[in-house]
Amino acid sequence: MKKTLIIIGREIRTRLRRPSFWLLCVVVPVVIVALYAIPLLVDDPETRQQTVLVVDETDFFENSFTSSEKIVYRPAGSLKYARTQMKSDKHISAILFIPAREVSIPHDAFLYYRTTMPNTALQADVSEQLQTILRNNILLDVYNIPPDDYNMLMTTRVKLRTQDIESGREAHLKVRTVAGIALAALMVLAVLMFSASVLRGVAEERGGRIAEVILSSVRPLQLLSGKIVGIGTAGLLQFVLWVALAGAGVVGVRAVAADRFDEVSTTVGQIATKGAEASTQLESTAPLTANAELMQGLESIDFALLTAMFLVYFLIGYLAFSAMFVSASQFSIPLALPLVATLLLSPLLVAAPAGNLAVGLSLFPLTAPAAMMLRLPFGVPVWQVAVSLLFLVATTVFAFVTAAKKLKI
Amino acid sequence: MSLLEIDNITKSYAGHNVLDGVSLRAESGRVHGLIGPNGAGKTTLLRVVNRIVEPDGGEVRLDGHSIGPEDVNAIGYLPEERGLYPRMKVGEQAVYFARLRGLSRSDAESAMRTLFDRLGITNWWDRRTGDLSKGMQQLVQFAVAVAHKPRLLILDEPFSGFDAAGAEKLTGEIRRLVGEGTAVLLSTHNLYSAEELCSSVTIINHGKAVLDGNAAELCSGGKTLKQIFLETTAQ
Numbered sequence: 001m002k003k004t005l006i007i008i009g010r011e012i013r014t015r016l017r018r019p020s021f022w023l024l025c026v027v028v029p030v031v032i033v034a035l036y037a038i039p040l041l042v043d044d045p046e047t048r049q050q051t052v053l054v055v056d057e058t059d060f061f062e063n064s065f066t067s068s069e070k071i072v073y074r075p076a077g078s079l080k081y082a083r084t085q086m087k088s089d090k091h092i093s094a095i096l097f098i099p100a101r102e103v104s105i106p107h108d109a110f111l112y113y114r115t116t117m118p119n120t121a122l123q124a125d126v127s128e129q130l131q132t133i134l135r136n137n138i139l140l141d142v143y144n145i146p147p148d149d150y151n152m153l154m155t156t157r158v159k160l161r162t163q164d165i166e167s168g169r170e171a172h173l174k175v176r177t178v179a180g181i182a183l184a185a186l187m188v189l190a191v192l193m194f195s196a197s198v199l200r201g202v203a204e205e206r207g208g209r210i211a212e213v214i215l216s217s218v219r220p221l222q223l224l225s226g227k228i229v230g231i232g233t234a235g236l237l238q239f240v241l242w243v244a245l246a247g248a249g250v251v252g253v254r255a256v257a258a259d260r261f262d263e264v265s266t267t268v269g270q271i272a273t274k275g276a277e278a279s280t281q282l283e284s285t286a287p288l289t290a291n292a293e294l295m296q297g298l299e300s301i302d303f304a305l306l307t308a309m310f311l312v313y314f315l316i317g318y319l320a321f322s323a324m325f326v327s328a329s330q331f332s333i334p335l336a337l338p339l340v341a342t343l344l345l346s347p348l349l350v351a352a353p354a355g356n357l358a359v360g361l362s363l364f365p366l367t368a369p370a371a372m373m374l375r376l377p378f379g380v381p382v383w384q385v386a387v388s389l390l391f392l393v394a395t396t397v398f399a400f401v402t403a404a405k406k407l408k409i
Numbered sequence: 410m411s412l413l414e415i416d417n418i419t420k421s422y423a424g425h426n427v428l429d430g431v432s433l434r435a436e437s438g439r440v441h442g443l444i445g446p447n448g449a450g451k452t453t454l455l456r457v458v459n460r461i462v463e464p465d466g467g468e469v470r471l472d473g474h475s476i477g478p479e480d481v482n483a484i485g486y487l488p489e490e491r492g493l494y495p496r497m498k499v500g501e502q503a504v505y506f507a508r509l510r511g512l513s514r515s516d517a518e519s520a521m522r523t524l525f526d527r528l529g530i531t532n533w534w535d536r537r538t539g540d541l542s543k544g545m546q547q548l549v550q551f552a553v554a555v556a557h558k559p560r561l562l563i564l565d566e567p568f569s570g571f572d573a574a575g576a577e578k579l580t581g582e583i584r585r586l587v588g589e590g591t592a593v594l595l596s597t598h599n600l601y602s603a604e605e606l607c608s609s610v611t612i613i614n615h616g617k618a619v620l621d622g623n624a625a626e627l628c629s630g631g632k633t634l635k636q637i638f639l640e641t642t643a644q
Contacts, residue, residue, distance in 0.1 A: 215459075
């Protein structure tokens with residue numbers, strides 16, 4: 001045990017001394033925070049007001065467009081006049097041209113730009129306003145239905161609630177699906193990344209004949225355990241630093257630009273619901289409902305249990321895959337494939353988390369770490385978790401013994 | 410009783426007999442030479458003694474008992490190929506390997522500093538191992554092999570990579586250790602060194618011990634060790 005601890009210490013020290021370790025500790029969180037903050041950098045509607053000139057040959061839409069702080073609609077009379085205006089005024093982002101057709105209801109429109117393409121938010125707003133104006137006019141003129149009545153009709157929904165018959169708790173299937181897939185993806189990434197590090201570490205000793213010197217002092221199992229635990233600890237430390245620094249960075253960015261984030265999320269919400277038949281009222285209420293549901297869904301998940309199970313499956317999975325990679329380094333890709341394939345099959349597994357495929361994969365050691373993460377948010381019988389862990393531990397022991405023999409020259 | 414007793418060791422790889430019933434003895438305070446042409450099985454035999462390779466048959470005994478994991482601290486091993494981490498600093502690496510041989514951190518550092526001082530390599534302590542020449546690394550590796558004061562020292566081609574001065578320094582150290590009672594098992598191609606250092610020799614060829622005995626007695630007929638070696642390995 002003492003010699004194993006000495007090897008663990010060397011592995012950790014060696015990695016902590018590498019400049020690349022600390023460089024990655026900083027670079028990864030910076031990239032994550034940068035990706036998170038990109039919406040702030042891409043466009044800034046606070047400072048950039050966009051103007052759209054409207055040329056409506058149908059007289060169906062003109063004057064019905066509603067301007068906002070960021071997007072101003074201005075009637076332009078003719079396309080020729082609008083073009084001239086656009087050339088002389090750089091604040092005009094686009095010309096909306098609705099041509100007259102032989103049919104009574106307009107069915108197409110053109111958004112002309114010059115040099116710079118209009119952004120998605122502008123396109124979404126124009127498209128949304130076209131649909132709303134068209135629909136409201138048709139409702140009123142053809143069917144004599146006031147738009148407000150239509151909106152009320154459209155927002156009246158029957159909410160289907162999936163609940164446990166005993167406790168009455170909501171199932172929140174969507175939130176559980178997302179949680180399962182996220183956990184499984186994190187599991188696959190962490191297990192394979194850490195196991196590959198062990199393989200590289202062992203290759204260093206084999207290649208340089210260092211293993212011969214060490215194996216004359218320690219048992220192969222001590223060397224293997226020392227390397228796997230040492231590399232795993234260093235990797236885990238790096239992972240914790242990533243989470244802590246990225247978390248702090250994200251919180252910091254949110255605190256500095258809270259208002260901006262609210263605007264961006266509203267814009268994103270509008271773009272996301274653009275295709276739906278949503279009225280202005282529905283648009284404003286839908287995200288709130290979704291947020292409330294999301295919060296309720298998150299609250300319904302036992303995160304303490306999920307975290308504990310994630311750590312258990314990660315630790316055993318890491319030990320198993322590291323040892324398997326060492327014992328059959330030339331087959332490391334085929335050995336990793338089942339784990340990756342489980343992630344690719346995740347839509348099928350979360351659709352039927354208690355189905356034969358999902359249960360089978362969560363018991364099979366090469367797929368269990370990912371498959372169990374997909375299933376756990378939906379609830380898994382204790383005996384299945386126990387059997388799955390038993391198989392995984394047995395595989396780990398077998399892989400360790402095989403890898404230790406392989407280390408012998 | 411000999412410190413090291415090797416009895417009838419056999420080892421084969423893919424049907425090829427690498428060791429075929431090899432036996433030898435090594436005494437405390439003496440150097441036993443293991444001599445043979447390339448591919449004779451010398452390194453495999455040394456790895457068997459170090460428990461790096463499992464033999465198919467036979468027994469290795471240390472102090473009369475079958476050798477086990479608890480005996481590693483009694484053995485020092487200098488392999489033929491260098492086995493040092495190139496990016497680690499020399500001193501830190503030497504202490505690390507000494508600790509793996511059972512010394513505490515403070516004892517390992519103290520033993521290594523003393524040894525480095527005696528070998529005249531103290532100024533290498535903070536250098537990166539990869540920056541040293543092959544001969545310099547060989548000297549560090551020798552220090553790693555002897556810092557824990559082993560009762561049995563196994564040297565596999567210890568003179569390779571050394572210039573004349575380095576080889577002389579190493580020979581002096583081996584003599585000093587033998588004088589302190591260490592049993593040395595020396596595998597070498599260098600027959601002059603073997604003749605100079607060994608009290609007894611085993612000549613091994615095609616995995617078999619073809620000659621074994623006291624070096625002085627073997628050479629008593631006026632033949633040199635080189636002549637004996639060439640005659641016994643001619644086939």
